[in-house]
Amino acid sequence: MGKRNLIRDRVRVVLVAPRNPLNIGAAARALSNFGFGQLRLVNAYELAFREARSAVGASDVMKQAEEFATVAEAVADCELVIGTTAARKRQLHHPLRPLAEGGKRLRRGNSRRVALLFGSEKRGLSNEDLSYCHWLIRIPTREEHPSMNLGQAVAVCLYELARENAVRPAAEKTPPAKGAELDRATEMLRDALRLSGYCKRGSEIEDEKLRRLIRRSLTTAEDAQVWQGMLRQILWKMRQ
C-alpha cells in the first residue's frame, strides 16, 4: 500500500483552461476514484469552476482544487512536468511516450512532485503550455479519432498510474530541479543571450525553445543551482 500511495501523493493533475464544468467535475471524480488528491486549475472559465465546485456530490478533491493564473505558477513547485497530447507529431520538440510506458517511468521516477497537464477541451495544450513540459504522454487512441473527452482522458491516465504497484528506487540521491528554479535559470540564460545579441527581445518562440532546452539540460536541483550561479556571474560580467 505504501508504495502505491506514493505515486498518488506525488502527482498534481493540472487542467489548463478547462471550459466545461461537467468535465472539471468528472476529472475531480476520477482523482477521487483512484485516490489522487491534488487537482489544480489554470485559467479556468470562472463560471465553470464555480459550478463544478458547488455541484451536488462534488468530491472533496473538487472542493480543495487550487486555482492558478498561469501554467508557470501551477507547476512552480513541481520537479517534473508531463503534458498529455492526442497528437503524434509533437516528438519534434519533446519525447513522446505511450501512456503505459510513460506511466511506468513516472512510477519509477524519483520526482517528489509531478505535474500532469491536460489541455482545454477544444485545443489541448498550446505550444507555450508544452514548453513547460519535460516530456509528453499519449493515450494510444485511434488515428482516425484520437481526441478524447477531458474527463475520460484524466480517468484513463490515473487508472494507468495507479495500475501497478510500482517499485521505487531505494534512495533519492539526486532530487530533481523544481519549476521555479528552472524558470530562474531560463531567465538568466535569456538575458545573457539578449545581451550578447544571440536572440532578440520578445520572441515567444525563442522563449519556448529556451524553456525546453533548460528542462532537458538542468536535470537535478544541484545542477540547476550550479548553472544559476554560473549564469549570474557571467551576466554580472556582461553588464559591466
Add this chain to the structure above:
Amino acid sequence: MGKRNLIRDRVRVVLVAPRNPLNIGAAARALSNFGFGQLRLVNAYELAFREARSAVGASDVMKQAEEFATVAEAVADCELVIGTTAARKRQLHHPLRPLAEGGKRLRRGNSRRVALLFGSEKRGLSNEDLSYCHWLIRIPTREEHPSMNLGQAVAVCLYELARENAVRPAAEKTPPAKGAELDRATEMLRDALRLSGYCKRGSEIEDEKLRRLIRRSLTTAEDAQVWQGMLRQILWKMRQ
C-alpha cells in the same frame, strides 16, 4: 496487428439502462477512440438515446448503436458475458477479477463474441443482469469512492483491453553528443567562467567538475550544438 484488431472486433459494449445522454455519448466516444465498433443499449431511456444519437459530433459508433429490450437479447449472440462492478463482494456469486487481470484473460480467450456489460448510472448492474455474466471485472477504484462515472468506466476498460498492443511511435532519433563536442562546450563554458571571475585558471578540480556537469547537461548532439552556439556568442560579447 492481428490480435489487436481481434479484441476490438470481438467485444460488444453493452450499456444496461443508461439514463444520461451525455454518458451514452461519452461511452460511444470511448469506443471510437480505442477502435471498438459495437455499442449496444438495453432498455435505454428513450429520450436519452435519441439525444445522444442526434448530438452534434456523435460518432459513427453512436449512429450505429443497436437497441435491445433485455439483457438476454443483447447478449444472445455472445459466447462470453462479462459484467463490470464497483462492488467488492459480488464474488459470492461470480469470480471477480481486477481489470488488468480480466483484460488479459479476455485478450487471450478464444470467444469470438464477448459482451462487456455496464450498469445504469445510479444502480449499476442488477442481480438479474449479473446472472447473464460468466464473471465480473472490477476497476481498482478506492474503497471510499468506488463508483465511477459511466463514460469514464467504459473508457478505462477499453483502454485496458487495447493497452497491450498499443502502437509505439517510431523510435526517437536523438543521437547523443560526442566527446569532442562536449569538450568544446566545456572549454567555452570554462573560458566564460574565467572571464567572469567565477572560477580561477588552472584548477583541475574545477575542470573536472565542469566536464561532468556538461556531460550531465548536454545529453544530445543537437543540444550540444545549441549550447556551443550560445556560449560562443556570450564569449564574443564578454571579450569585447
